[in-house]
Amino acid sequence: MTYPLVFIDGDQGTTGLQIHERLRGRDDLRLLTLPAGQRKDPRARAEAINSCDIAILCLPDAAAREAVASIVNPDVRVIDASSAHRTQAGWTYGFPEMAEGQSQRIASALRVTNPGCYPTGAISLLRPLAKAGLLPDNYPITIHAVSGYSGGGRAAVETYEGPDAAQALPFQVYGLELAHKHAPEIQLHAGLARRPIFVPSYGAFRQGIVLTVALELDLLAPGTDIETLHATLQEHYAGARHVEVLPLAESSALKRLDPQALNGTNDLRLGVFGNREHGQVLLAAVFDNLGKGASGAAVQNLDLMLGAATAVQQAA
Incomplete structure (x- = not known):
């Protein structure tokens, strides 16, 4: 079985570091981060984001928009920890407890925006x-x-x-x-x-x-x-x-x-x-x-999305 590949873009920031720490040691996924010399290389970042299953964006707003715009692989799913898409149509708000059915919407979404x-x-x-x-x-x-x-x-x-x-x-x-x-x-x-x-x-x-x-x-x-x-x-x-x-x-x-x-x-x-x-x-x-207000929420959303993917794989 091939485990989902999760790319953390911006893993050296406060939120990214905490997400990385929370995911370290997990055996149900594979982590992808860029070496220091490639973190600002648009080509390397585009290649990484298009090769992953789920991308977690821990970037400033403008960089998050650029990262999303670089996605050409229709199967790539995104959790954006920036504020770039929190009020934008087409994005699912990543607060599972906010409303009835919100967890299910997050689990099946292609684009999830982490709450502030x-x-x-x-x-x-x-x-x-x-x-x-x-x-x-x-x-x-x-x-x-x-x-x-x-x-x-x-x-x-x-x-x-x-x-x-x-x-x-x-x-x-x-x-x-x-x-x-x-x-x-x-x-x-x-x-x-x-x-x-x-x-x-x-x-x-x-x-x-x-x-x-x-x-x-x-x-x-x-x-x-x-x-x-x-x-x-x-x-x-x-x-x-x-x-x-x-x-x-x-x-x-x-x-x-x-x-x-x-x-x-x-x-x-x-x-x-x-x-x-x-x-x-x-x-x-x-x-x-940095928990429910950032990295913890991102991992909670990731687990919902991974759970949906696992269910689909098992059903197939």
Whole structure:
């Protein structure tokens, strides 16, 4: 039996290195990477991508588009970890728990776009509520998130771990122009009628995310309370292997959220926190920006795609 050939294009970046590490030692696939001297050679890259079964693109957006444009082999399947195709028609959004049947769509897709790290948390919280009709179309959503500095890629890692690390800011808010590229992705895949306000930030820790969305109960659909919001999330993710919705009693006992709590995993933890007196709710997601927010999600999607291929081979 010939095992599927998986080509990682951009395996020296933060996400690519983690994907490579997660796949190392697997005996159900073969890994293909380019030697250092050929990584920027268009001909070598085109030859590699057209010879593989599944290509995982860990590239800047423009380079990811070029890589896809170089594909002439109709059997090559792609997982794009960049943001180049996340809102583009013809690409399957690689968030298996997002909707019923999404895992099956990913398993059979030719083109899969890996979600962004922040959008993974925002969509996981908002899409089930929007689908259930709990969020009015005119509700102004504001999303706050803090990530480890690895979310900024190699340049940010160098800032915090390089020779000038002592001068790195302990905390910084960015995206002040309110034009972050994740906002359209969140709006589309969360099913929001209005563009959300997205306020991202980095802390002086390597990886991990806490993302929060604050809601006013009296502005939601009539009759919506803390229990309704929690039950909607719990029902949506019932049976999901990698998504946990904290019980309300456990959430109410928490005094703080640790963005690093799920580092090294592909898990996503959701919580609903509320103040009944003031009629306010805080939705929260905790996960690893390099796990469920990047490399972990890519490997999860790869396993779905490999499973579909294996099923087809066995059926034949």
